[in-house]
Amino acid sequence: DAGVTQSPTHLIKTRGQQVTLRCSPKSGHDTVSWYQQALGQGPQFIFQYYEEEERQRGNFPDRFSGHQFPNYSSELNVNALLLGDSALYLCASSPQGYEQYFGPGTRLTVT
Amino acid sequence: GNSVTQMEGPVTLSEEAFLTINCTYTATGYPSLFWYVQYPGEGLQLLLKATKADDKGSNKGFEATYRKETTSFHLEKGSVQVSDSAVYFCALSETSGTYKYIFGTGTRLKVLA
Numbered sequence: 001d002a003g004v005t006q007s008p009t010h011l012i013k014t015r016g017q018q019v020t021l022r023c024s025p026k027s028g029h030d031t032v033s034w035y036q037q038a039l040g041q042g043p044q045f046i047f048q049y050y051e052e053e054e055r056q057r058g059n060f061p062d063r064f065s066g067h068q069f070p071n072y073s074s075e076l077n078v079n080a081l082l083l084g085d086s087a088l089y090l091c092a093s094s095p096q097g098y099e100q101y102f103g104p105g106t107r108l109t110v111t
Numbered sequence: 112g113n114s115v116t117q118m119e120g121p122v123t124l125s126e127e128a129f130l131t132i133n134c135t136y137t138a139t140g141y142p143s144l145f146w147y148v149q150y151p152g153e154g155l156q157l158l159l160k161a162t163k164a165d166d167k168g169s170n171k172g173f174e175a176t177y178r179k180e181t182t183s184f185h186l187e188k189g190s191v192q193v194s195d196s197a198v199y200f201c202a203l204s205e206t207s208g209t210y211k212y213i214f215g216t217g218t219r220l221k222v223l224a
Contacts, residue, residue, distance in 0.1 A: 042214030056209040104154040
């Protein structure tokens with residue numbers, strides 16, 4: 001049984017560009033949460049998707065948006081990238097929000 | 112709001128020393144508590160968890176007990192190894208709604224041979 005997978009592994013973008021990160025949840029999981037982990041910090045909750053709807057959002061600007069597809073996979077989009085958006089982005093899946101299983105993350109570098 | 116506080120690192124120990132990393136939390140209700148470990152350049156790995164008061168989570172020689180009265184979940188290991196060098200995160204899962212996780216800032220452990 002494959003765990004949570006994320007793509008790409010690493011990404012380098014320029015300020016002002018847009019980026020899309022992808023996540024495939026663990027089999028049987030219908031809920032996907034996204035977290036941002038800045039260097040030297042703990043992960044911070046961005047938002048959670050369930051039944052293709054954003055269920056809760058953390059303290060992140062509207063430049064951060066997401067989507068969940070009927071097969072439960074999810075995308076995180078960030079527009080107008082800032083240097084401060086450089087971080088490890090973690091996806092976590094769970095059955096209806098219960099215990100979350102984390103993917104390996106996508107490391108985004110904004111130059 | 113809910114929060115997690117961890118002792119600041121780095122923590123530097125000699126091999127076979129005893130390890131304690133303190134974690135306290137503030138939460139409404141009865142959250143589940145977790146310890147995650149992160150090796151350099153990698154994602155989070157669940158180390159152990161506890162879902163109710165007085166539960167003890169354990170894995171790979173690490174232990175932590177859910178103490179409701181002191182709102183704590185301290186991580187301990189009797190004899191650390193060089194391979195335990197990593198960053199350790201304490202986290203709680205909120206008890207309603209999205210059950211989102213709230214993490215501490217992490218504690219870096221360095222074990223010297």
